Every structure is written in structure tokens, then in C-alpha cells.
Amino acid sequence: MSTKDAINEIVDAMSDADAMNLLAQSTSVDPTNSPRQQTANRYKPPMTVKDEIRRLVDEMADSEAQRYLDFLNMMADPDELTDEDIQDFREADADYVRGDYVSLDEPAKELGVGLHA
Numbered sequence: 001m002s003t004k005d006a007i008n009e010i011v012d013a014m015s016d017a018d019a020m021n022l023l024a025q026s027t028s029v030d031p032t033n034s035p036r037q038q039t040a041n042r043y044k045p046p047m048t049v050k051d052e053i054r055r056l057v058d059e060m061a062d063s064e065a066q067r068y069l070d071f072l073n074m075m076a077d078p079d080e081l082t083d084e085d086i087q088d089f090r091e092a093d094a095d096y097v098r099g100d101y102v103s104l105d106e107p108a109k110e111l112g113v114g115l116h117a
Contacts, residue, residue, distance in 0.1 A: 019049040
């Protein structure tokens with residue numbers, strides 16, 4: 001089974017509410033009121049949320065689809081850590097101990113964004 005087929009299988013099994021939430025997370029846009037959706041609604045019957053996710057998946061490169069599938073699998077069982085996840089945490093912890101990190105305050109200051117009320 002291809003990566004994209006696996007994603008579509010997961011999407012098919014989702015509730016409509018979960019699919020709406022996933023689409024919102026995937027596109028950072030309210031899928032029910034985006035300019036694209038408004039335009040599309042004028043010219044053709046509205047797509048279902050699942051159809052929109054499938055369309056996005058079809059447009060993805062294979063490597064992007066694999067990352068998306070990994071994300072969906074993590075959402076399905078967020079408590080399950082792979083050996084790679086554990087190694088990534090260990091490396092990040094070692095970076096932090098060495099002081100090899102950027103705090104949120106630094107980019108916020110550069111962007112002129114206040115993080116604290």
C-alpha cells in the first residue's frame with residue numbers, strides 16, 4: 001500500500017469532526033471559510049472535508065506524504081514513542097544542557113512580538 005493510500009484509509013475512518021480538525025491543522029486556515037473554499041462553492045458542489053484532505057494529499061510529494069502519515073499515526077497513538085523519537089529527545093536534551101538552543105524570547109524580540117502580558 002502506498003503512503004498516500006494509507007493516509008486516505010486513515011481519513012476514511014475518521015469522524016467528520018476529526019477530519020475538520022485535521023484539515024484546519026494541516027492548512028492553518030478555516031476550511032469552511034477560506035477564500036479558496038468560497039470561490040469553489042460558487043462554481044461547483046462543495047467538497048466534503050475528507051475530499052479536501054484527499055486533494056491535499058494527492059498534491060503532496062511522497063516525502064511530505066510520509067511525514068503526514070507519521071503525524072497521523074502519532075495522533076492516533078500519541079503515547080507510543082519510537083526508538084527514533086527517544087533518540088531525538090536525548091539529542092535535544094543534550095543540546096539544551098550544552099546551551100545549544102534559542103529561547104522564544106530571542107526571535108520574538110527580533111520580530112517585535114511580545115510574549116509576556
